[in-house]
Amino acid sequence: MRWILGLASALVMAAPAGAADVGSRATWLSPQHNAAAFQGMEELFPSRRVQASPQVLPLHVAARPIAPTYRFEGRTLGLDDFIARNHVSGLLVLKGQDILLERYALGADPDTRFVSFSMGKSVVSTLVGLALAEGKIASLSDPVAKYLPEVKGGAYESASIEDVLNMSSGTSFQEAYAEPDSGIARFIGVFSANQGGLYDFARQIPSARPPGQLFNYASADTEVLGMLVRRAVGEPLADYLSRKVWAPMGAEADARWMLDGPGAAGQEVAAGGVLARLRDYGRFGLLFARAGELDGRRIVPADWSADAVRPHRPNLAPGKLGGRSQLGYGYQWWLAPDRPGREGLFMAIGIHGQYILVDRKRDLVVVKTAAWPTASNPALAEETFAFFDGVIDAVDREAAR
Numbered sequence: 001m002r003w004i005l006g007l008a009s010a011l012v013m014a015a016p017a018g019a020a021d022v023g024s025r026a027t028w029l030s031p032q033h034n035a036a037a038f039q040g041m042e043e044l045f046p047s048r049r050v051q052a053s054p055q056v057l058p059l060h061v062a063a064r065p066i067a068p069t070y071r072f073e074g075r076t077l078g079l080d081d082f083i084a085r086n087h088v089s090g091l092l093v094l095k096g097q098d099i100l101l102e103r104y105a106l107g108a109d110p111d112t113r114f115v116s117f118s119m120g121k122s123v124v125s126t127l128v129g130l131a132l133a134e135g136k137i138a139s140l141s142d143p144v145a146k147y148l149p150e151v152k153g154g155a156y157e158s159a160s161i162e163d164v165l166n167m168s169s170g171t172s173f174q175e176a177y178a179e180p181d182s183g184i185a186r187f188i189g190v191f192s193a194n195q196g197g198l199y200d201f202a203r204q205i206p207s208a209r210p211p212g213q214l215f216n217y218a219s220a221d222t223e224v225l226g227m228l229v230r231r232a233v234g235e236p237l238a239d240y241l242s243r244k245v246w247a248p249m250g251a252e253a254d255a256r257w258m259l260d261g262p263g264a265a266g267q268e269v270a271a272g273g274v275l276a277r278l279r280d281y282g283r284f285g286l287l288f289a290r291a292g293e294l295d296g297r298r299i300v301p302a303d304w305s306a307d308a309v310r311p312h313r314p315n316l317a318p319g320k321l322g323g324r325s326q327l328g329y330g331y332q333w334w335l336a337p338d339r340p341g342r343e344g345l346f347m348a349i350g351i352h353g354q355y356i357l358v359d360r361k362r363d364l365v366v367v368k369t370a371a372w373p374t375a376s377n378p379a380l381a382e383e384t385f386a387f388f389d390g391v392i393d394a395v396d397r398e399a400a401r
Contacts, residue, residue: 025192034352035089035106035371038115041275045194046266047256048238050246050274057250057283057295062098066398070390072383079103082387086380087353090114090278090369093391094286095362100395102278106371113256114281114369116274117350121222122308123245123284124270125165125332127229127237129304130244136232137161147228148203155207156224163211164221165331166312172208173218177351177375187219191269196261198269199227212313215321215329219271222332226270237268248299249287251280272350278367285348285356285365309333309346309358324378342392351375357388366391 022040023033037044069078079101082088089108093101104110116123131137137147140162145151155171156164163169173183183205190201202220226237233240238257246255258273259266276284283294288309292300308331311317318328318337327347328335336345348356353370366388372380 025194028192029188029375031371031373034373035087038352038369038371039089039106039108039112041115041258042113042256045191046259046262047273047275048236048259048266048268049242050238050255050257050276051242052251052254052280053247055250056252057097057286059094059097059099059279059282061102062095062100064398066093066100066391066394068101068387068390068394070386072386082383086368086383086387087370087372088368089371090367092278092282092365092367093395094282094365094367095395097286100398101391104278108278108369110277110279111253113253113275113277114354115258115272115350116276116281116348117272117352117354118219118222119281119348119350119354119356120270120272120274121219121332122348122356123241123274124222124225124229124237125308126245126300126304127233127240128161128165128225128331129300129308130240131229131232133301133304134233137228140165144224144228147231148224151203151224154204155211155220156203157207159211161225161228162312164225166212166316167215167217167221167329167332168212168313168316169216169218169221169224170207170209170211170213171205171216171218171220173202173205173216173220175217175219184219187223187271191260194259194261196265196267198260199223199267203227215316217329222271223269225332226268229270230267237270245284245287245299246280248297249283249294251276251283253277253280255280278369281356281367281369282365285358285367286363288346289358289360289363289365291360307331309335311335341396342389353377353380353384355384359392362392362395364392364395 022037022043028037089106091103144156159169175184176182202223255276257268292305311328316329319326326337334347334349353372355368357366
């Protein structure tokens, strides 16, 4: 089965990958600069520290690394082919705490902090779950306006928290990167100007339909969730992430969370502003591969780790989202279609080729960072899924030895 994400088609015209520098706030997304910019966002935008813990969850290089091959467009291709063809900057395969594969390209190395883009939506979802478990959020059925009364008059006035988690808020925001007047194009413009107001922009988008009726992937939804968590827990998202997830899971290094403006007034970009090392994205994936528990420590409630990665309405099941997508949607996690030997897979996905694949059955996590020339590319997405199949096949072959 072809996995086709089918998000927006293009941001800019393609040009050779790789970049001499990070560019500027006006050019950082261009193919001439994005490979460097995605590894050097701290040079362009302010960010807040997400503190790690001295107690690092150990990862061990496996005695027998894997060398996956995959089938795509009638050809058998290998690891080097995938890295070159898919503009890969980092690639990590974990089976439990064993590193089966780790590669860096496009100037990256193990110390690089890669931008999450919308992989960070799954991080924000996790913070919602933790705030719910602490009683800081009473119920997902609560209206967003209970916590954020200023949303009245916009799309979020009558939406519940669960509606927003499901990308079903009813907002008219459009994630259409190729359209210069779309919601996401204006959203990026507000962020790039970096004078604050990203949440205010998101919350004021008018509604297109009643909430809960239709899946509409919208970064504005996650921006609203981010502010809701801030208000509910009474601290910056970076601090809450550090205290509740990053340090407890044993991250090896501090992460950063990009801000929408300078200084203390800047707010974390909830829709996709996390900056972290490849191995720490792997640890985050492993946390969900193991149902919220790592090294004998419960970090994410077991019920949330299950609820976050399942569809909550029939129209959110794999293959039901509309368009060409064969994926489904949970609470800010993408759900892969079940196939023989490929049941229950789920992913965090960001534009320009960022992925965390989680396979609970195999205790397997695959992290891929990249610098696609365009925000989305159905062919490169399909090839990524073909490569993931090749990784799973390689892991299964090794297990059968």
